[in-house]
Structures are given as structure tokens and as C-alpha cells.
Amino acid sequence: NILHEATGTGIGTKGDTKTINISAISGGYSLTDTTHTGKIITYDAKTTQTRGNVVTSTSTLFNTTTQRAAVDAHYYADVVYDYYLNTHNRDSYNGKGAAVESVVHFDKNYNNAAWTGQYMIYGDGDGVTFSELSGAKDVIAHELTHAVTETSSNLVYENQPGALNESFSDVFGYFVDPDDWLMGEDIYTPKIAGDALRSLSDPAKYDQPAHMNNYQNLPNTKAGDWGGVHINSGIPNKAAYNTIQKIGKVKAEKIYYRALTQYLTTNSQFVDAKKALVQSATDLYGATEAAAVTEAWNAVGVT
Numbered sequence: 487n488i489l490h491e492a493t494g495t496g497i498g499t500k501g502d503t504k505t506i507n508i509s510a511i512s513g514g515y516s517l518t519d520t521t522h523t524g525k526i527i528t529y530d531a532k533t534t535q536t537r538g539n540v541v542t543s544t545s546t547l548f549n550t551t552t553q554r555a556a557v558d559a560h561y562y563a564d565v566v567y568d569y570y571l572n573t574h575n576r577d578s579y580n581g582k583g584a585a586v587e588s589v590v591h592f593d594k595n596y597n598n599a600a601w602t603g604q605y606m607i608y609g610d611g612d613g614v615t616f617s618e619l620s621g622a623k624d625v626i627a628h629e630l631t632h633a634v635t636e637t638s639s640n641l642v643y644e645n646q647p648g649a650l651n652e653s654f655s656d657v658f659g660y661f662v663d664p665d666d667w668l669m670g671e672d673i674y675t676p677k678i679a680g681d682a683l684r685s686l687s688d689p690a691k692y693d694q695p696a697h698m699n700n701y702q703n704l705p706n707t708k709a710g711d712w713g714g715v716h717i718n719s720g721i722p723n724k725a726a727y728n729t730i731q732k733i734g735k736v737k738a739e740k741i742y743y744r745a746l747t748q749y750l751t752t753n754s755q756f757v758d759a760k761k762a763l764v765q766s767a768t769d770l771y772g773a774t775e776a777a778a779v780t781e782a783w784n785a786v787g788v789t
């Protein structure tokens with residue numbers, strides 16, 4: 487029931503004004519961005535655990551308090567879509583123009599964000615651990631990269647492959663939002679300034695290992711974070727930091743994209759990621775860049 491493309495004005499979770507791509511429908515406008523092959527559509531679950539309904543407005547203004555989380559999810563999804571298209575020539579998360587759907591106000595006081603396999607979901611947080619989780623560019627990039635991973639290497643979400651799955655989402659979170667080496671700083675502990683969910687430059691700051699000597703062998707259960715996928719990701723995250731410091735973001739992101747989509751497979755271990763990244767560096771650049779990747783991983787104990 488889309489009549490035509492339109493430009494809207496939204497207020498985000500930080501009270502900031504953002505220009506958004508919307509659609510005119512009968513009776514008003516919806517958060518449906520038709521500027522790409524894949525539509526970007528944003529829904530409101532209204533604290534249920536369903537996809538809910540597309541967010542609409544009677545005007546081109548999306549400025550109510552309840553619409554703020556949707557405005558950010560919608561805007562940042564467009565930023566990440568553009569990143570993969572313009573930097574890596576990947577059209578949507580699957581490379582085939584799939585629609586990108588986000589759901590905000592998912593569940594009650596939900597301190598989580600995720601890629602469900604069909605769409606992204608964002609909780610509102612409890613106001614202590616998290617504020618509304620769509621309020622951070624690096625978080626949306628992290629979640630949509632889970633979809634990129636699932637439609638390419640499909641790294642299984644457990645143990646070392648799972649920690650790689652997590653790390654690639656953090657690393658592309660950095661590539662999309664390179665202002666800092668932190669993950670989730672804009673939505674983590676709203677009452678405390680300067681902290682974050684994770685740090686790529688200093689994983690230990692948030693209790694992650696930064697070296698194989700401190701790899702945590704946790705049970706492959708929900709309580710064990712599926713073998714510590716959000717914990718042991720500190721090791722490949724630190725290797726990525728080392729790599730970017732040596733060869734720079736422009737080359738590193740091409741190497742990381744090639745490894746993720748051309749070489750890694752469901753059960754790749756840390757050593758396989760090192761090999762895939764070294765091979766990608768050789769394919770794209772040469773011995774200097776390949777050596778830098780080798781050193782970056784040797785330094786975290788993946789030899």
C-alpha cells in the first residue's frame with residue numbers, strides 16, 4: 487500500500503533530529519525505506535515478543551517519545567545497508583537485496599538485541615544496564631553483521647566459531663562506527679559515563695581475555711554463553727585491533743570482509759580465522775599486509 491517514497495524527520499533516542507527515508511501510505515506515512523533494493527522496514531512490538539506492526543505517523547514527523555527507538559533503528563539500518571553496499575558491494579545482508587526488518591520495544595525491560603534469523607530485535611533495556619538498544623550505530627552494525635555472517639560463513643554460535651561470529655560483528659561494528667574502540671558505549675549504563683559493553687583495544691577492561699592463555703573453557707549452554715562466545719571474542723577482537731593499528735581501516739575492512747564471506751565456514755576455529763585473514767591479505771594486497779595479520783594473531787597467542 488505504498489503510494490510513494492518520502493523524506494521524514496525523526497527524533498532519536500538521544501533527543502536528536504534525524505532525516506529518515508519513509509513511504510507515503512493512505513492516511514499518512516510509514517517507516518518503510520524504499521531507497522534500496524531491499525526495503526528497510528521498522529516495526530513496534532509494543533513490549534510483546536512478536537514483530538508487531540510497521541511504525542506509522544499521520545505526518546512526515548516521527549517525533550513522539552514511543553517512536554524514538556524506531557527512528558534510530560530505522561536510520562542506523564540505512565547507514566549499515568549503505569556501508570555494506572558502498573564499501574563491499576554487498577546488496578543487503580544476504581547480497582541479494584533482502585528486506586531489512588527491525589523490531590523495537592521488543593519485550594519488557596529487555597536488556598538484549600539480536601538477529602532472530604528473520605529480523606533484528608531491540609529491547610528497551612531496564613534503564614540501568616541499558617537504555618533503548620537501537621540507540622547505538624555500532625549495535626545495529628553488530629546485529630546486521632550477524633545476518634551477513636549467517637548468509638555467508640554461517641559460523642556456528644558456540645565455542646571458537648561462535649566467538650568468531652561475535653568478534654566479526656564487533657569488528658564490523660567498529661568499521662561502521664570507528665570513532666572509538668568501544669562497543670555499545672551509547673546505550674550501556676545510561677547513568678554511568680565513559681563505560682561500554684566491550685573494548686576492542688583493551689578487552690580485559692570489560693573482563694574479556696585478550697590472549698589465548700586466558701581463553702575461558704565454558705560449557706556450551708545458555709548459562710555458559712554457549713562456550714563463552716561474548717567472552718572469548720576478546721581474543722579475535724584484540725587481533726583485529728592489532729591488525730587495524732598496523733595496516734589501517736581501509737585495507738583491514740576489505741581483508742575482514744573477504745575472509746568472512748569467502749574463506750570462513752561454519753566450524754572455523756581461531757587458527758582458521760588467522761589463516762583466512764592472512765590469505766585474504768595476500769589476495770588483496772601482499773606480503774607486508776599478510777605479515778601484519780600474522781603478527782597480530784601471534785600477539786594474542788594464536789600461533
Ligand SMILES: CCC(=O)Oc1c(C)cccc1C(=O)O
Nearest residue numbers: 597598599600624625628669670
Ligand atoms: C553490541 C551488541 C550486542 O552485543 O548485543 C547483544 C546484547 C546487548 C545482549 C546479548 C547479545 C547481544 C548480541 O547481539 O550478541
Ligand SMILES: [Ca+2]
Nearest residue numbers: 624668669670
Ligand atoms: Ca563504538
Ligand SMILES: [Zn+2]
Nearest residue numbers: 628632652655
Ligand atoms: Zn552478537
